[in-house]
Amino acid sequence: YKYKLLKFNATTMAISDDLEKTELQAKLTDEKKTALQKYQDITIGSYSISKLIKYELLVTLIGALPGAIGLVLRKKFYKSLFGRVGRNVIFGKSITIRHPDKIYIGDNVIIDDYAVLDGKGADNNRIIIGDNVMIGRSSVISCKNGNITIGENSNIAMNCFIQSAKEVNIGKNVLFAAYCYVIGGGDHETERTDIPIIAQGQIVKGITIEDNCWIGASVKVLDGVKIGRDSIIGAGAVVTKDIPDYAIAVGVPAKVVKTRS
Template sequence: MSFKEKIKQNARLKQLALRLLMPENQARPRLWVRWFVNPFYHHKGKGSLIRRRTRIDVLPFNPFVLGAHSTIEDFATVNNGMGGVFIGEHVRVGIGNVLIGPVRIGNHVIIAQNVVMSGLNHGYQDPDMPISLQPCETAEINIEADCWIGANAVITAGVSIGKHSVVAGGSVVTRDVPPFSIVAGNPARIIKQFDPGSNTWKKV
């Protein structure tokens, strides 16, 4: 059993490790983790850029990958505390985005402003316990290559968005989107799909 697995199996060791990595009741890593651990543990590709006014709340026990020539714009928040965050190459993560892992984003994806992608849900089933104390559940969000996610969209846990698809601004995506589709609304539904026979986008 690896040292990492031993910590996970032992409740006291796990609690101690978490307190060393981040302040109690906080979701962001301690300064020493950001300066001396994350740069060596997480991968940042050639030509990639994280703007200065971002919150990169990433910890060493889950992956964070930013592909080559990708940019995370100002006021965005990235959190890998509950699952890895993988951002492909030539991706633009727009101003004010929130990415909470587990999230996987393919190459050449455009994410406009104020988009929220959260791969976790808070438990709420027990009415006698505060929601904040109930266990969280995670399900990976998967955005395939060459997609465009419009401003103020929300992508919920477990959703996959197929290649070369468009999510209209303000949409709430609660189920999978097939490749080469345009979705809009709350909840989002397909409004157009690409027809290879006529080489046109057709209304559904």
């Protein structure tokens, strides 16, 4: 009886250990994969050696190259990495690029130094960046097996973080001040106390920010929220519920204090 109980406990622990990981953790800690395969899972999302060689050559040789020569070489050669790159796209130095096949960039886009474009995921299919978009220095556009769309003429300032585990849709002419966080990774289930939160799964709804909005500095937008068109969110606000069109909302949590219409 004791032997059977020990076997049951060992099996239970094995299952529990596997559950107590995020999808990314599970890939990176899979003992059946080589270190090279894990690296490819993170960077290019493919086990193609030819894609890996091209990626490594371009990122290593010209990725961190400073000055005008770096800008010219990245403009010429980086487009072969992505799903699509339009005309006159500027890539700053030391940009982190992951799963570039899923990233589609319009015309006249500017991506400043140290930005991150991360399209990783097993089931997602795109980051779309519209024409004339600016992505500021050290800002992160990151898929967590979700999709992200940024409409034309939108401007994302420095040190912003936009993450998606389902759908994050940002409209046209949207202005982000610095240090904004669009939390599209969802919420963790927390009802059970017999297992860790990391093992309980997530609820992901998606985020929509409609056209012509202004998102103030250090704003946090939680999952499941829709911000209506032409709205203004005051600096430092935490948006936990939908905001109607033409609203001005401030505070923690954000509340509508005025309407622009």
